[in-house]
Amino acid sequence: MSTYHYTYSVRLNQEQRRWLEAMTQMSGTPAKHYVVARVLLMSDQSQSEPSHTDGQIAEALSISRRTVIRIKQRFVQENLGVALTGSFPRERPERRCLDGKGEAQLIHLACSKAPDGRQRWTLELLANQMVKLEYVEHISPETVRQALKKTS
16 A cells, blocks of 8 residues: 655745734634644745644644644645635535435425325435435435425
């Protein structure tokens, strides 16, 4: 098993550096944002002094090396806002198994009479019926629950 080592070169402009430095000085800064600010400041390669290694940053801030790499990755591949929020944009439409039409079909099914021998629909029964009726290729009971919760 080979491991790939990606290095993300952080280069802050003066405005970003000043803003991050100010953030580390403010008492109201959330701890998560403080850590991100410190990681980016310690990783900055646009300064005359050499930046720290991922391992040194992780040790200094008592976080994992992987966390340091993720923060740098978000900053380099996206922007400062994504680095601070801690995640890439969450919604990935191509991975959603229920679109608007599918949700409508699910709601219609959930409001219909339960199968013979059942008093009511369960999440698992709804998921299985959605697949059986070929409304979706696959769906989990948890996805059914979340979709129905939105419409309550």
